[in-house]
Amino acid sequence: MSLLTIQPPVRALARKELRELRRHRMIVLTATILPVAFLVLPVLNLLFYDPARAIGGPDFAVGQAMFCFFLAPVIMPATMAAYGIIGERDQGTLEPLLTLPLSDRQLLVGKVVAILVPTLAASFGIFILYMAIVAAVVEPPVRGPALDPAWPLGMLVAAPLLALFSTLTGLFFSARSKDVRIAEHLSGLILLPSMLPVLLVVTRTIEPTLAAWATMAGVLAAIDAALWRVVVRAFDRERAISTI
Amino acid sequence: MKGAGPAIECDAVSRRFGERLALDRLTLTVERGEILGLLGPNGSGKTTTVRILATLLQPHGGAARILSWDVARQPMEVRRSIGVMPERPSLYDRQTVEANVRFWAEAHELPDPGTAVARALAFAGVADRQADLVGSLSKGLKQRVALARAIVHRPPVLLLDEPSSGLDPSAAAAMESLVRDLAREGTAILLNTHRLAEAERLCDRVAILREGRLVQVGTPRQVRAALLGHIVEVELAGVVDAPVRRAIESFPAVREVWWSASAVRCRLLDAERDTPDLVARLVSAGARIVAVRPAGDLERAYLELMSQPLPGSLAA
Numbered sequence: 197m198s199l200l201t202i203q204p205p206v207r208a209l210a211r212k213e214l215r216e217l218r219r220h221r222m223i224v225l226t227a228t229i230l231p232v233a234f235l236v237l238p239v240l241n242l243l244f245y246d247p248a249r250a251i252g253g254p255d256f257a258v259g260q261a262m263f264c265f266f267l268a269p270v271i272m273p274a275t276m277a278a279y280g281i282i283g284e285r286d287q288g289t290l291e292p293l294l295t296l297p298l299s300d301r302q303l304l305v306g307k308v309v310a311i312l313v314p315t316l317a318a319s320f321g322i323f324i325l326y327m328a329i330v331a332a333v334v335e336p337p338v339r340g341p342a343l344d345p346a347w348p349l350g351m352l353v354a355a356p357l358l359a360l361f362s363t364l365t366g367l368f369f370s371a372r373s374k375d376v377r378i379a380e381h382l383s384g385l386i387l388l389p390s391m392l393p394v395l396l397v398v399t400r401t402i403e404p405t406l407a408a409w410a411t412m413a414g415v416l417a418a419i420d421a422a423l424w425r426v427v428v429r430a431f432d433r434e435r436a437i438s439t440i
Numbered sequence: 441m442k443g444a445g446p447a448i449e450c451d452a453v454s455r456r457f458g459e460r461l462a463l464d465r466l467t468l469t470v471e472r473g474e475i476l477g478l479l480g481p482n483g484s485g486k487t488t489t490v491r492i493l494a495t496l497l498q499p500h501g502g503a504a505r506i507l508s509w510d511v512a513r514q515p516m517e518v519r520r521s522i523g524v525m526p527e528r529p530s531l532y533d534r535q536t537v538e539a540n541v542r543f544w545a546e547a548h549e550l551p552d553p554g555t556a557v558a559r560a561l562a563f564a565g566v567a568d569r570q571a572d573l574v575g576s577l578s579k580g581l582k583q584r585v586a587l588a589r590a591i592v593h594r595p596p597v598l599l600l601d602e603p604s605s606g607l608d609p610s611a612a613a614a615m616e617s618l619v620r621d622l623a624r625e626g627t628a629i630l631l632n633t634h635r636l637a638e639a640e641r642l643c644d645r646v647a648i649l650r651e652g653r654l655v656q657v658g659t660p661r662q663v664r665a666a667l668l669g670h671i672v673e674v675e676l677a678g679v680v681d682a683p684v685r686r687a688i689e690s691f692p693a694v695r696e697v698w699w700s701a702s703a704v705r706c707r708l709l710d711a712e713r714d715t716p717d718l719v720a721r722l723v724s725a726g727a728r729i730v731a732v733r734p735a736g737d738l739e740r741a742y743l744e745l746m747s748q749p750l751p752g753s754l755a756a
Contacts, residue, residue: 208546212532212539219534288530292589295494296547297519434497 277366
């Protein structure tokens, strides 16, 4: 699913999706509030870190903060992806959309790209802001662990793959459900347990080394590739337009 | 444009939904520049036909082709050749008119989408609303935008599902005029409609479906004649006098006559062929004719057909 496969009709679809997402009040609200919360809470946590009262050491506090940044690319696409297919059907636009010269794969790539672009922009945006704030104002003892290069590396490697996982899961349920809320709830059930490996790293149960990130990236990439095949197979035009 | 055959071709197309046979060996063709009206009650298979031709449903039997492309085996080629206008405008309400149509132009990889969009919006008469959000438009304007979207890539085949549904009479008339212009430019149009008067005015031929079967097909005049008999009504500017009676009774093509004070209804052998001769005879007999019209309209013919037991399938 590289940029090379983004042909003009897919680009057109992705652009349409981005315009649509921008004007969807619920999605805009979710995409605004969540990143703000995911930025403000970790920053406050580190700014007001008090070794005397903190549970766990500085590493634990930084781990808590980092969990928010890994959670953002998983949570943010969920609503957009759940809306992807079933939302089009609910507003009556799916039938004409399916008469466009787009294959199933092209249609899904367009949807995925349109969800990943704002998700990754927001996820990296808040992470960069967080790092800048930490570098500017956070004092030791949390400053050192917070600026550990392992975290930017982890974000760079894991965030896109986690976002893709969340997007594909949402699209799978969107293609198979008859209601946006059901699609959202079902993808939520799958997504939260999937955060367990990240939890192990941010709590330093597994040290965030290059090898740990590489392993996690490999596993996530394999899962994403398998999930992509499942989503393509699950997307059935006749089923998608059926209201039964 | 591929091939020289019909623009739309259904060859014994069948489709089931579970146990229910929604379409039963439907055979019909639509030529380039022709408007074929697909009529029938709810559940008769009209929408299923349109969906099969639009590659949204697979036929379970037979073959459907658009410009000789098979809808099941060559769906991408079919999608490039068709414009579809669903019953609901099905537009993106939160986006502008221009953005809605531009998306279609870009998805069809048009070399100059800006010009194509401008041309389509001008044709549909909504160029001055291009910056408006679709959600702020009336139903009539939305239908026009949906038509502009359907024709932005100049498809040789148009599938229209109730294009004037819910429109006021003047908006419906404007939509009819747009559809007629498209056919004049050579577009083959399959028009799915419940509005029989509209079908009678607009369609070159009509095909009537019932319980998934094609039960009647032909020009509106042929369908009327087949179902109501070849009856014409002649209205005179005065009472029916003896020379007029003699002129009618001596005309060999007249099978049956009903008289009234200043009008006469005749069942002819072939209304299309014999009406001019009947009129000529009446004028020769001194009759002053106010109007000559077929008795009954397509709507009456349709209702007559629906009251009859279900006959076998036809081919159009």
